[in-house]
Amino acid sequence: MNSSTRAAFGPHHRMAEPDDSGARLSAGWCATGRPATLPEHLRRYGPPPVATARDGRAAVPLVEAVEGAGLTGRGGAGFPTAKKLRAVADGRGRSVVVVNAMESEPASRKDRFLITVAPHLVLDGAVLAAAAVGADTVHVCLPRTRAAQHQELGAAVEERRRARLDRVRIRLHALPHTYVSSESTALVRWLNGGPARPGGVPPHTHERGVARRPTLVHNVETLAHLALVARYGPDWFRRTGTPEEPGTTLLTVSGAVASPGVLEAALGTPLATVLERAGGPTQPLQAVLLGGFGGTWLSVEHVRTPMTRRDLAPLGAAPGAGVLVALPHQACGLRETARILGYLAAQSARQCGPCRYGLPAVTEDFAALAGGRPDGELLVRLRRRTGLLPGRGACGHPDGAARLAASALRVFAEDVDDHLAHGPCPSVDEPPRIAVPPATPPKAWR
Numbered sequence: 001m002n003s004s005t006r007a008a009f010g011p012h013h014r015m016a017e018p019d020d021s022g023a024r025l026s027a028g029w030c031a032t033g034r035p036a037t038l039p040e041h042l043r044r045y046g047p048p049p050v051a052t053a054r055d056g057r058a059a060v061p062l063v064e065a066v067e068g069a070g071l072t073g074r075g076g077a078g079f080p081t082a083k084k085l086r087a088v089a090d091g092r093g094r095s096v097v098v099v100n101a102m103e104s105e106p107a108s109r110k111d112r113f114l115i116t117v118a119p120h121l122v123l124d125g126a127v128l129a130a131a132a133v134g135a136d137t138v139h140v141c142l143p144r145t146r147a148a149q150h151q152e153l154g155a156a157v158e159e160r161r162r163a164r165l166d167r168v169r170i171r172l173h174a175l176p177h178t179y180v181s182s183e184s185t186a187l188v189r190w191l192n193g194g195p196a197r198p199g200g201v202p203p204h205t206h207e208r209g210v211a212r213r214p215t216l217v218h219n220v221e222t223l224a225h226l227a228l229v230a231r232y233g234p235d236w237f238r239r240t241g242t243p244e245e246p247g248t249t250l251l252t253v254s255g256a257v258a259s260p261g262v263l264e265a266a267l268g269t270p271l272a273t274v275l276e277r278a279g280g281p282t283q284p285l286q287a288v289l290l291g292g293f294g295g296t297w298l299s300v301e302h303v304r305t306p307m308t309r310r311d312l313a314p315l316g317a318a319p320g321a322g323v324l325v326a327l328p329h330q331a332c333g334l335r336e337t338a339r340i341l342g343y344l345a346a347q348s349a350r351q352c353g354p355c356r357y358g359l360p361a362v363t364e365d366f367a368a369l370a371g372g373r374p375d376g377e378l379l380v381r382l383r384r385r386t387g388l389l390p391g392r393g394a395c396g397h398p399d400g401a402a403r404l405a406a407s408a409l410r411v412f413a414e415d416v417d418d419h420l421a422h423g424p425c426p427s428v429d430e431p432p433r434i435a436v437p438p439a440t441p442p443k444a445w446r
């Protein structure tokens with residue numbers, strides 16, 4: 001990459017570093033519960049350190065800073081941010097930045113929280129990323145069901161426009177709200193005038209995305225971290241977290257804890273500590289759901305595991321979208337899983353084999369298992385079909401559903417045996433523990 005594709009950061013822009021007790025994105029903002037205005041934001045952080053050169057690209061190395069920081073995507077997959085920035089910066093022609101503010105994961109609130117308290121930090125990140133990759137437009141994608149968020153972000157964009165803060169155009173969009181319309185290729189398809197259904201690859205979004213231009217898609221939290229790296233540098237970012245997985249992450253903790261909500265923790269924090277910080281379990285736990293609806297059940301024995309991709313990988317888990325749901329002992333994990341699978345199956349775009357046939361079949365068998373109506377072949381069939389789902393769709397949706405189903409069979413193995421032998425457990429008459437939206441197909445893709 002040549003020096004003209006770099007965004008500026010450096011000591012001459014540097015404000016006082018924030019208190020580094022683990023709260024970075026949330027530091028000082030949580031208490032207000034309202035969006036920070038532009039003057040408040042500028043008082044706290046100063047202007048986004050972007051000194052664009054005449055060709056519209058910027059001068060000091062943001063991509064290198066992000067690489068040095070080891071920042072990874074917070075939208076679910078944990079991909080290295082610098083690699084994406086570099087791929088888009090090296091693409092042909094003017095590029096485009098897409099801010100993924102869809103947060104379709106039903107158990108997640110972190111992105112909404114961030115937009116509500118620190119909209120300008122997210123927009124700074126988008127503007128800095130745009131300068132780094134040579135983009136002239138930032139598209140912010142929100143679900144059209146969240147009117148308050150539109151208003152808040154719209155007001156923030158208008159404040160910046162009036163202050164002539166940015167050199168790029170920022171456009172807000174209201175997309176249909178489905179589980180898969182937040183996948184990156186679905187955003188690109190919608191922005192190109194099509195349905196908000198995943199498009200698969202090729203062409204890769206970083207090569208040919210919105211208007212056939214190189215396109216950078218990032219989660220709002222990733223961009224907010226990037227805005228801080230640009231200001232305080234990679235060494236500051238690395239002061240917390242682990243050497244391999246530095247920094248902090250936002251987490252949404254729910255289920256059987258005393259104070260459910262969004263909190264920020266250093267990567268490497270044990271899951272048990274996260275639960276304690278959410279007020280601690282209100283009842284003895286049997287398991288936690290980590291990552292989201294397309295995530296992994298972990299037995300309570302594993303709650304001391306540090307929250308990093310490296311430590312969680314041997315358990316088949318990952319931090320994912322930063323969701324942690326505490327499941328109490330009396331609940332039926334199989335029933336909760338069957339409900340989530342029903343929702344995931346209904347929300348698929350039904351374009352590819354695994355979502356058309358495999359996922360509905362797994363969902364049906366899981367419902368039969370949870371309801372204590374198994375036939376002799378159910379478990380063999382379920383294991384085989386769950387194994388066949390991953391890697392065959394145009395997007396990662398079936399992979400997530402398969403991960404959830406397989407982890408439930410593992411973690412709730414004793415319950416599986418009980419359900420097969422004796423029918424449904426006594427909890428069948430109790431209210432469900434996890435809030436799962438209705439298992440209905442999306443009404444609109446456009």
Ligand SMILES: Cc1cc2nc3c(=O)[nH]c(=O)nc-3n(C[C@H](O)[C@H](O)[C@H](O)COP(=O)(O)O)c2cc1C
Nearest residue numbers: 073074075100103104182183184218219222396397
């Ligand atoms: C079914 C599905 C749903 C997704 N939903 C979201 C979402 O709501 N928000 C998000 O940021 N990323 C979501 N992603 C991941 C995006 O495709 C993409 O990887 C992400 O926005 C990239 O940003 P990052 O590099 O900052 O993580 C989803 C992926 C899949 C397969």
Ligand code: SF4
Nearest residue numbers: 349351352355393395
């Ligand atoms: S895998 Fe499923 S959700 Fe993904 S594109 Fe194919 S049909 Fe749609």
